[in-house]
Amino acid sequence: MNGLMLVAGREITTQVRTKGFVIGLIITAVLVGLLSYAPKLFDGGDSYTVGTVNSEQLPLDRAAPDITFEWRQFADEAAAKTAVLAGDVDAVLVDGTRVLTDGEIDQELGVLMQSVNREVKLGAAGVNIPPLQVQSVGADTRYEAARTGIATVLVFVLFFMIIGQVVMVAMGVVEEKGSRIVEILLASVRPWQLLGGKILGLGVVGLINLVTILVVGLVAASASGLAADFPPGMTGLVVAVVLWFVLGYAFFATLAAASGSLVSRQEEVNTVMTPLTMVIMGTYFVAFYAGNEPTSTLATVGSFIPPFSSMIMPVRMAATEVPVWQVAASMGLMMLGVAGVLAFGATVYRRAVLRTGARLKLTEVLRTR
16 A cells, blocks of 8 residues: 555646646636626626516616616516516516516526615505515426536546646556666555556546636635526535546546557557547547436436436536435445446556557467466
């Protein structure tokens, strides 16, 4: 175990001390922060379409002169509901007491209607005024847009983080093998310690990047006001994303190390990595689909199959409510998959890493004792 930790420490120290890592981390943090402010930077002037049924128009433009309001009058509540569900109006004031919306009312519009309605009625009656009752006439679409956006961003983050770290593992294995440094290292540590240390060390480097992205993103979203639209349970989602990244990285990185041990030249890495890269790409495409259709059969089934579950399940968790038993079962299956891959990858690495020269065939390595 000491050998494994020594190798891991060497990998971490080597990576975090490079200028490329530091500069890349700073650029990543800045970009994530800017993206959190992007909705505000590119958002035009606010405008709302509001309807009325047996109600007077509220002087909303007096309270918010920088916002454009368009008013529409409906003959009855049925016509108003149809317009709300069709998206023709953002809200409809009915009988001066209720507000019809499709899902949760826009926060800014809701505050304006409540405050202006209170001011108007207080001026007329001078009595205690009950707040407007907000009634959703459609399915509860609260947080739907935010969930879809978070899931989409999550797909990109997990994909680039995993594939970037996996390639680093493969390149590192080939570099040590081609330069024959691995022969010196194996004189002091066992093959499984060298393999595990490299995977662990580069995994920690990846976690540093991932945690930076998540923390900066959440802080910037809070500062920009974007976090107000986030669904509840973001802390649990962040923890889940980190756990799924660890499992997905361990699975793919082990296979990448095993693949890298089959060749001795950097030019051959792409060739041996092609099958693994295709699997990661396939996982990415299914996860992207799951972000938009989280309850579909493909997304549900895919979230239970390793290694696809490492990306699909956290995306599903971001896009919709997933039963706890599904998350637990998926994580359990992924852990079994990681254990199996670790055993397979360690065997291939141990048998191939000291054999230099021409590219080795996997079948040949597996037959070797």
